[in-house]
Amino acid sequence: MSVALFVPCYIDQLYPDVAIATLEILERLGIDVDYPGGQTCCGQPMANTGCQDDTAPVAKRFVDLFADYEAIVCPSGSCVSMxxxxxxxxxxxxxxxxxxxxxxTYELCEYLHDVVKLDHLDVTFPHTVSLHQSCHGLRELRLGQSSESMEPRENKVRKILELVNGIQWVEPDRRDDCCGFGGTFAVNEADVSAEMGRARIADHCDKGSQVLASADMSCLMHLQGLIRREQSPITVMHVAQILTGRPLDAH
Structure with a gap:
């Protein structure tokens, strides 16, 4: 197999280890990975703000850059949904x-689940983990079951993480609530956004989770800011970091 790796702009600038972990897991599985030079943003921030004229050339650049690849893999459900x-x-x-x-174009766990059909990982992560399921991942990519839908869906992110040895799972009460980030929503409605994030963190902490995991680093970026400011006893990690056995104390 061969894929092109798309690294979202905020991961490139703020969380490069997530990109490195994504590359590592793909290469460990024997997948030939290419990183097209010159890639930038998918255009989601501009589109969400209603700046369609600014989004169009970014989208065209993305398509021109990735058009000839048989698969494009990205560690961000929201960018893939865009x-x-x-x-x-x-x-x-x-x-x-x-x-x-x-x-x-595939989200990382989706690609591992649907295309690679991964069924084994020689990785250990001996910690208590809870999963935050992003809105885009659930409701646009259909990566799992959302509470308002009657159609049963397999949780692809959870299925891939369950291949990791040693994880002890805990479930939040409200497993598919929004974290409150929503891109520019967090700027325009900062108080509401922060309160939604605090509610998510409290739900996971109350269950005794050590690690709040997600396939969307944008959600985790928002939650991490609140966790650090309020010194909550929990760590955020992207699923790619767990799949490659990153140590908890590195976060």
Whole structure:
């Protein structure tokens, strides 16, 4: 197998270890990984703010850069959802490059679950973990079951993490509530956003979780800020870091 690795801009700038961990897990599985030079943002921040004219050239650059790859893997459900579900506003439906990119872009756990069909990992992570399921991952990529849906869905992120030895799972009471980030929502509605984040952190802490894990570093970035300011007894980690056995004390 061969893939192109797309690293979201905020991971590139703020959480490079998540990108490195993603590369490591793919290469450990014998996958040939290419990192296309010149990649930037998927355009989601501008699109969410309503700046369509600013989004269009970013989306076009993304499609031009990744059009010839058989698969594009990204450690961010929200960025993948942007490409798969929202690029249609900027391209003709019959554009072959657009079709190739939007049908071949995968969130990391989705790729490992659906394409690689991963069933074994020689990794140990002996800690108590709870899972935060991002809104984009659940409701746009269908990576798991959301409480408002009657259609049963396998939790692909949890299934992949369950391959890691030593994890002890705890479940929050409200397993699919939003963390409150929402990109520019956190700026425009800062108080509401922070209160939503505090509620998520309290739910996970109350269950005795040591590690709040997620497939979306944007959610974890928001929660990590609140955790650090309020000194809550929990650590955030991206699933890629757990899949490669990163030590807890490194976070």
């Amino acid at each position: 490409v798969r579900n929202h690029y249609s506003e900027f391209f003709d439906a019959n554009d072959k490059d657009f079709q190739n990119v939007t049908t071949r």
